[in-house]
Amino acid sequence: MSGHIGGTITPAKYWSDASQARIAFVDDILRQVPSSSLSNAGASSAIDEEMEAIRSALRSIGTRHNALTLTCRIPTEILAEIFLFYQSQYRGIFPDCSGRQIYGGHLWWVPGVAHICRHWRQVALGYPRLWANVSLSLNRNWGTQMLSLSKASPISISLVDPDSCEAFLPALPWSTEKLHLDPIEVLSQHLFHIQDLIISSCPCNIIPWIRLLETAAPLLESLSVTVNLHLPDTTRDNPVPIPENFLSTHPRLRKLSLLWTFLSDWTACSLPLLTALNIDAPDPQNFLDRRNLVLPSHEQFLDCMQQMPALETVHLSHCLPPLSPMYSTRTVSLQNLKSLFVRDRVDRCRQVIEALDFPESTSIAVHCWSPLPPSEYDCLRIVPTLSQHLCRGDTTPTPPQALSLRLGVVFERTELLLDAWRNFTPPTVDEDRKPYFGPKPSETTIHLQCDWEQSDAYIERRSLIKVAEAIPLEELRFINIGGVGDVWGAKDWHDTFARCVEITHVSAVDSPSESLVTALSLTDDVEAPGSAPPITRGGPPLFPEMVSLTLSGANLLRSDHRVWDTFVCMMHQRQESPECVTILDRIELRVCTVAEWMVRRMGEYAAVVVWDSVNPETGWGAEAQPGGWQSEADGEEDNVEDENGAE
Secondary structure: OOOOOOOOOOHHHHHHHHHHHHHHHHHHHHHOOOOOOOOOHHHHHHHHHHHHHHHHHHHHHHHHHHOOOHHHOOOHHHHHHHHHHHHHHOOOOEEOOOOOEEOOOOOOOHHHHHOOOHHHHHHHHOOHHHHOEEOOOOOHHHHHHHHHHHOOOOEEEEEEOOOOOOOOOOOOOOOOOOOOOOHHHHHHHHHHHEEEEEEEEOHHHHHHHHHHOOOOOOOOOEEEEEEOOOOOOOOOOOOEEEOOOOHHHOOOOOEEEEEOEEEOOOOOOOOOOOOEEEEEOOOOOOOOOOOOOOOOOHHHHHHHHHOOOOOOEEEEEOOOOOOOOOOOOOOEEOOOOOEEEEEEEHHHHHHHHHHEEOOOOOEEEEEEEOOOOOHHHHHHHHHHHHHHHHOOOOOOOOOOOEEEEEEEEEOOEEEEEEEEEOOOOOOOHHHHOOOOOOOOHHHOOEEEEEEEEOOOHHHHHHHHHHHHHHOOOOOOOEEEEEEOOOOOOHHHHHHHHOOOOOOOEEEEEEHHHHHHHHHOOOOOEEOOOOOOOOEEOOOOOOOOOOOEEEEEOOEOOHHHHHHHHHHHHHHHHHHHOOOOOOOEEEEEEEOOEOOHHHHHHHOOOEEEEEEEOOEOOOEOOOOEEOOOOOOHHHOOOOOOOOOOOOO
C-alpha cells in the first residue's frame, strides 16, 4: 500500500517539513551556548527532551504498526487462552525489569507474555484467570496487584504468618520489610472467590485464621492447613481444632489436608465431591494433654465416610475411632478408593479396614503399634486382614507375586516392614545391568509398618515367620528378606519358601544374605540358626527357577573366605543340577565386603554382575559399578585372579 494515504505528500517530506521548526529551535539553543563552555546542562536537558518526544512519537507509530502483525490480529479471547496455556505448560527462568530473576514461583511466565508488546500486556492485565495463582513470596506490592488483577475469578493462594512466632522461627535481624499480606485481611476480603487455599503457621497465630473458615466459601475446592510446631524447649504446642461446622460450610471441597490439627466434629460432614482426605492429627503418644483431642465413635466415623462417596485417597493418622465394644457387621462402600493409609493403634487400624468396602485394586498402607504386651505379636493381628485384601481377585483369589520382609532397629525400637505386590513385572535387559531394588513402591498393594520395644532375636525371628505364614506364597516371583542379627537362618529359608518353586528373583539384605548362600546349596547338611545342630533336608532345591540373585551387606571374606567358598560350591552344584537354571541373568552385590577377583569369578555363573566397591576410603556408600564381565563366549578372555592374587 502506498505511503500517500490522505494526500500527495510523501511521509519523508511530511516529517522533514514538520521537524524543521524544532531543528531550528535546537540550533538556536546551541548558538546560545558560549564557545568557551565545555558543557551546558540546560542545553543538554532541552535537547534530551526533544529526543524523548521524538522517541515517544516513534513508539506510538510502532504500536500501530504492531497492530497489523499476525500475533496482534488474533482475537483477544483466543490470545488470552494461549497465554493461559503457556502459563500451564512451560517453566523457565527470565529476568524481570529490575534484573532480578523470576523462577520457581508463580510469575516466571510474566516476561514471556507481558514484556513483548503493549497489546499483549493489555490483554494479559485484563484477563483475570492469568492472575488466579496469587504469589505472596516476592513482596506486598506483587500480592496486592495480583489480587486486584484477579478480580472476582477463582484464585489459588498460599498464606503464611507475616509475623512469625519467635518460638517457631526467630526473626532475622536484617529483615525490616513486611513481605507478606495479613492473612486475616486477605481471608476477610477474598474468601468468597478463593478456590485453592494453603495456610501455614504456628499454633499461636493460626487459630484466628481457622475461625474465619467458619464463613462459607462457595468456590473453595482445595484446602490445606498446616500447624508448624514450635522449636524444642520453647513454647508448649497445643493442638488446634477445626471449627465444628467447618465441613458443612464448604460443600464443594474436593481436597482436604489437615496437618497437626484435628476435626472437632465428625457428624456434619456432607462432602459428596471430596476425592482426597488427609488428616494427620497430633500423635497421642507424644502429646501430654490428650483431653482436647476429639475422636469419632465407630458409627460416627462410618457415617462420615458414607457422606464422602467420591473418595479416591484417604490418609488418616492418629484420628481413628477407638475399638467399639459392640461387634458390628456394618460396612461403607468406597468404590472409587485408590489409596488408603492409616496410622494408629493396631486394633483401630484393623477395625477401620474391615469396615470399609473398596475395590481389590486399592493399595493399603498401615503404620501401627500396640500398647498391649506382647506388643510384637499383638501388632501382627492385622496381617490376616491385609492378606485377605491382597488375595482378592475379580472372580478367583490371586495370591501375591512379590513380597518383601524387613526387620530393623530404629531408636531402640524394632521395626517390621512388609510390602507385597499383587503383580510382578521382571526387570528388562537394560535394567538388569543397573542396581535393582525390586518392584516399584508406587505399585505396592499392601504396606505394613509395625514397631515395638526392642526384644531378643528369637522373638524378632518368630515375628518374621508369623508374617510369612499369614501371606499366601505359592505364586511368588520375587522375594526379599532383610534383617539384623541372627533373625533368619538357612532353615527358615527352606521351611518358608520350599514350596515356592516359581520364584525367579531373590534378594537378601544384611544377615539373611549369608544364610541364603547356605540355603541355596544342594548339599544335605544345612546350617541351622543359632547354636542348633545341623539339620538334614531332602526334596527339590530351593528356588530352582532363580535367574536373579541380590546379596546386600554380605561379608564374603569372613572366616578365611568361608562364605565365598560356600557360594562357589553352591553355584557349581546348581549348574550341574538339571533342576536348576544353569546361568543366571544377573548377580548383584550391594554394600558387600568382597574382593574384585571374586566379582570376576562370578562372571562364570551369571550373564551380568552388578556390584559396588567397598574400601576404607569410600566406605559403604561407594557408587555402583554396573556391567557384565565378558566371558570367552563373547570373544575375549578374562584374566581372573585367584585368592593369592596370581593371574
